[in-house]
Amino acid sequence: MDLSKLDKGVFLVNVQGIVYNPVSRKILIGRRAKDPYIEKLTWTFPGGRAGYGPDLEDSLREQIRKKTGLDVVVREVIFAKTYPEERKILSIYYLCEPVEAAGPVLGGLKVGEGFTELRWVKPTEVAQYFTTSLHRTLFDYLETLC
Numbered sequence: 135m136d137l138s139k140l141d142k143g144v145f146l147v148n149v150q151g152i153v154y155n156p157v158s159r160k161i162l163i164g165r166r167a168k169d170p171y172i173e174k175l176t177w178t179f180p181g182g183r184a185g186y187g188p189d190l191e192d193s194l195r196e197q198i199r200k201k202t203g204l205d206v207v208v209r210e211v212i213f214a215k216t217y218p219e220e221r222k223i224l225s226i227y228y229l230c231e232p233v234e235a236a237g238p239v240l241g242g243l244k245v246g247e248g249f250t251e252l253r254w255v256k257p258t259e260v261a262q263y264f265t266t267s268l269h270r271t272l273f274d275y276l277e278t279l280c
Contacts, residue, residue, distance in 0.1 A: 145223065160254040205233040211227070213275065217266065
């Protein structure tokens with residue numbers, strides 16, 4: 135998709151899951167193979183483009199399952215933003231928690247579509263991995279999960 139062809143007010147919508155394990159108090163992040171829209175993107179939260187048919191939350195659950203092998207419960211919307219690196223992408227961040235029935239949460243992850251590695255990290259460690267902007271509001275929220 136050529137983002138330069140999007141009309142004013144039209145965005146590529148991504149849904150991102152901050153998958154938080156309340157037992158270990160860690161967040162799941164994934165290393166991208168290569169992002170087609172943001173060249174500098176390496177580590178990110180699991181998620182992806184929302185489809186037109188299902189609800190945004192259903193799209194997010196499916197994206198997380200495809201990319202990590204985890205089933206999650208979507209708890210709430212945390213934040214929405216565009217990126218200084220690419221203003222035509224709108225990401226909506228949701229707090230998610232793994233469904234215990236999905237199997238071992240700290241092990242047994244399945245690296246799936248678009249990722250080369252998955253890692254559980256402390257919320258305060260996220261900024262060490264990300265190579266793209268992390269909005270202050272989002273960072274402040276992550277600190278509340280510690």
